[in-house]
Amino acid sequence: MELVSDVLIKNGLLFAFVVVGAVMWLSYYVSHHLTRGRLHGSAVAIIMGLVLAWLGGLFTGGTKGLSDIPLFAGLAIMGGSMLRDFAIVSTAYGVDLQEIRRSGMVGVLSLLLGIVLSFVVGAAVALMFGYNDSVSMTTLGAGAATYIVGPVTGSALGASSEIVALSVAAGLVKSVLVMIGTPFIAPYIRLNNPKAAMAYGGLMGTTSGVAGGLAATDKRLVPYGAMTATFYTGLGCLLGPSVMYLMIRTVMGG
Amino acid sequence: MIVYGVAVLAACLIAGMIVGDALGALLGVESNVGGVGFAMLLLILLTDRLRRAGQFPQHSADGVLFWSAMYIPIVVAMASIQNVVAAVGAGPVALLAGVLATVLSWGLVPVLSRIGGAEPPLPPISEEAEV
CATH class of the missing domain: 1.20.5 (Single alpha-helices involved in coiled-coils or other helix-helix interfaces)
Structure with missing residues (x-):
């Protein structure tokens, strides 16, 4: 037994392929037989992945889901940012550049609107709960943008570690909600064409959320959504401690 | 050869990351700005040009398409480590x-x-x- 687990741990990435292959198979089986294809196999697979992450987190108390269990550490390589970005870029192969150029303006607008909206919403929620200093409000707003913008903004502004932790949690809620919710909300917001996908990436901004959500909706939309989402976190980190903080401080009267 | 496609894809991502990191440093933020986006644009332009020149046959394209087909499984792995x-x-x-x-x-x-x-x-x- 120990011999087997030693081999599996030593060849972690290969075992991750086996595990994900099994999850995919199970998900498509469930999709066909239990939901009669109404819920797409990839959506089921992503939800299963999140459930596994939840179980892994409960079991280990760690922050990296199932991969905190040594046996499943290979999942962190397979699902880590390097291979994720590699696969995202590969989906752009064969994409028509004209399409991106046509929707470029919408993409830029969606980025600005998405960032400002998240900051305003986060700041308003902070205020509702009694965090009425502009540093805390801006930091929670940054977390409502993405879970990377939150701590970056918080540390730039010198926010308390409590509020930084809250901002990370807000970003995680958003990321998980986008991953699970996108296929369900897509028909209602007409998320079924490249232009809408570009707007989606810019409005949501969370790379993992958009990557997962669009995969579960229609893989052909992935390159367009990813194209704009990739600018979001950087722009958020740029605007957060500067423009957004000044804006919120002005509104709050110093 | 398949590896040519994989190599072009990898080179595009690395180049995009460098541009994204440089842009981040230029703007004074500790974050990559648009690296994946630049990489995608580069891949689209480069493979289009190579294809027109007849330098990107189906075998090379397969090296890119394999990773595109692995996209959903990779995203599932990503979901499992959140x-x-x-x-x-x-x-x-x-x-x-x-x-x-x-x-x-x-x-x-x-x-x-x-x-x-x-x-x-x-x-x-x-x-x-x-x-």
Whole structure:
């Protein structure tokens, strides 16, 4: 037994392929037989992945889901940012550049609107709960943008570690909600064409959320959504401690 | 050879990352700005040019398409390493901020995609073709 687990741990990435292959198979089986294809196999697979992450987190108390269990550490390589970005870029192969150029303006607008909206919403929620200093409000707003913008903004502004932790949690809620919710909300917001996908990436901004959500909706939309989402976190980190903080401080009267 | 496609893809991502990191440093933020986006644009332009010149045969394309086909499994692996416990156990402040930001952004999607005329939906596709 120990011999087997030693081999599996030593060849972690290969075992991750086996595990994900099994999850995919199970998900498509469930999709066909239990939901009669109404819920797409990839959506089921992503939800299963999140459930596994939840179980892994409960079991280990760690922050990296199932991969905190040594046996499943290979999942962190397979699902880590390097291979994720590699696969995202590969989906752009064969994409028509004209399409991106046509929707470029919408993409830029969606980025600005998405960032400002998240900051305003986060700041308003902070205020509702009694965090009425502009540093805390801006930091929670940054977390409502993405879970990377939150701590970056918080540390730039010198926010308390409590509020930084809250901002990370807000970003995680958003990321998980986008991953699970996108296929369900897509028909209602007409998320079924490249232009809408570009707007989606810019409005949501969370790379993992958009990557997962669009995969579960229609893989052909992935390159367009990813194209704009990739600018979001950087722009958020740029605007957060500067423009957004000044804006919120002005509104709050110093 | 298949590896040519893989190599072009990898080179595009690395180049994009360098540009994204440089842009981040230039703007004074500790974050990559648009690296993946630049990499995608580079891949589209480069492979288009190579294909026109007859230098990117199907074998090379297969090296890119393999990773495209691995996209969903990789995203599933990504889902399995998220900090879901922290998201699920988030207190009311974080929960409300995250949910409201998401829901309001959802509401803006149809508004924004209507700018300059709405686009027709993509044609339906069979599951086999997609996976």
